[in-house]
Each structure stands twice: as structure tokens, then as C-alpha cells.
Amino acid sequence: MADGAPYTISDLAESFDVTARTLRFYEDCGLLAPERHGRTRLYSERDRKRLRLVLRGRRLGFSLEEIKEMLDIHYARPGEVSSPDVMRARIAAHRARLVQGREDAVIALDWLDALEGRLDRLAPREARRAVAGRMG
Amino acid sequence: MADGAPYTISDLAESFDVTARTLRFYEDCGLLAPERHGRTRLYSERDRKRLRLVLRGRRLGFSLEEIKEMLDIHYARPGEVSSPDVMRARIAAHRARLVQGREDAVIALDWLDALEGRLDRLAPREARRAVAGRMG
DNA sequence: TGTTTAGTTAACGTAAACGTAAATTTTTCA
DNA sequence: TGAAAAATTTACGTTTACGTTAACTAAACA
DSSP states (O other): OOOOOBBBBHHHHHHHOHHHHHHHHHHHTTSSEEEEEEEEEEEEEHOOOOOOHHHHHHTOOOEEEHHHHHHHHOOOOGGGGGOOHHHHHHHHHHHHHHHHHHHHHHHHHHHHHHHHHHHHHOOOOOOOGGGGSSSO | OOOOOOOOOOHHHHHHHHHHHHHHHHTTTTTTOEEEEEEEEEBHHHHHHHHHHHHHHHHOOOOOOHHHHHHHEEEEEGOOOOOHHHHHHHHHHHHHHHHHHHHHHHHHHHHHOOOOHHHHHSSSSOOOSSSSSSOO
């Protein structure tokens, strides 16, 4: 009881727009660890949350290994906190990368704005809304 | 005249913390196109700027091909603006990705903060400043 | 009860982004 | 000018993150 609907591999794959292969691969990497009914994988809400974190990390440009590292810290039990100083250093590195990424993104967005503006001047947009009227 | 100091490949490699191989590879990809003095590559300020953009794109998680696409738009001459609608669509896609990345980064930073806080509670930091005194 | 329809493991394939080694100029500088 | 240092091309190797069969099993359904 109180399980909250387990997902099949294709359920999860579809809802996150990844392939089943990807989910199995993430399992090989230690990123996911779904239960099994016989051989068949059954994904819980917890697995969904982990997957969400994994995909976010991926979008942020972290490697799967880095993502695993972060998840390992995130899900570490009190007794399992080995070498916290190393972990703190890694967290600091991750943070630095994220901050750098945000700065880069701001600049890149401005750049894209300028780019689009230039495009508009060089090749003005069609007035799509005005097709029906005039000129007829 | 008015050239402004050309850089050798190792100059540029060192100042951007990449290898010479990387610069040659970027050239193969069409991302850079330095002049040649005989066979030797000579990088200008313009090349420096392009490289800066390339590396920023890389940090943002764009593929070299996507980066090339953006640079091609950026450096397109008026006459060369082919299919501006396609370009606008690509720019929109790039922008969407950057915006998504920023949102993810904000969440991830909060997450890292929480993670570090938890680490601090589970394994308090050493009081580094107090080494010299006491206990002696 | 046969046959689609998922799901599984195992294994090889691949694209991107370089690394690395070899063999060959080119440049520099004592 | 001649040897060491730096640059070049060519080409094969490597890692990451999956894609793609293949061969098999379990489940569901007409």
C-alpha cells in the first residue's frame, strides 16, 4: 500500500522524452536504481525525481559522472558522509560553473537580441497579419 | 600596418587555456580561419574574439556545429543573409535553450546551497583560523 | 493457443570533440 | 649556420552518451 503508481520503462521514457535505452544506460551508470518485478523494471516517484535531477544536470552541461557525484552527495545518509571537505570543494566547483554559466547566458542572450535586431534590419519580417486585406 | 600584434597558435592556446590541437580542430570545423604566413597560422584580434565566442558557446553546452551556426549568422554580410526566417527560428531555439538553462541554473544553485547546508550539519567545518592558539 | 507486444541482456556501432604519436617543415637563436 | 624549439600535416586512438541490432522471455490479447 501507499506505493503511488509504479511506471514502466516506456511510461517514464515517454513522459520525459528520452528513450528506454537512455534509462537503462543511466541505471548502468548508477544514476537510477528502479525496483524489479522479475526482470522488469518498475520506476517509483523517487526514481522520477532522480531522473528529473539527472536531466536538469544534463541540460546544464554536466557530465553524467558529475551528476552522479552530486546525486550521491544529495542522497548520502549521515553515516556515509565521507571526506566532507572534498565534497565541499566539489560543490564549490559546481557552483562556480553554474555562476559562470549564468553570466555567459546573460551575455549570450543580449548577443542573440542584437543578432535578431540586425537580421530584422537586413531582412525585414513579412507582415503575416496583412494577407487577407489590401491589394485585392 | 594597423595590424595589432598577430598571435601564434601557442600564444592563443595558452591565453585561452586550450591546446593547439583544439585550435586546429576548430579551424577544421570552420570556426576559425586564421591567416597564414607560409604554413604557419597567424591569429588576429578578430580571431581572438571569435574564439572567445566559441568558448562561451561551449561553456553554455552548445555543440560546435550550433556555435558555428550562430557565428555564421553573427558574421553574415548583408547580401549573404539567406533564408532569414530559418535563422530567426534557430535564434529562437537558441534563446529558448539559454532561458531554460538559466532557470535550471537558479534551481541548481538553490539545490547546491541546500546540499552544502546539509553537509555542514552532518559534518561541521573545522575552525581553520584557530590552529595557532590554544591546546599548545 | 498462437502471436503480437513490451520488456530483457549482450554486444557492437557511432558522432562529437578532441588526444596522441609520427614524420616533416619552419623558425629562432646562440 | 646549425641545432633546438615550435609549427605543420596525417592518421589512428579515446571518452562520453547513447543508438542499433540480435536473440530471448514474459505478458497480453484475439
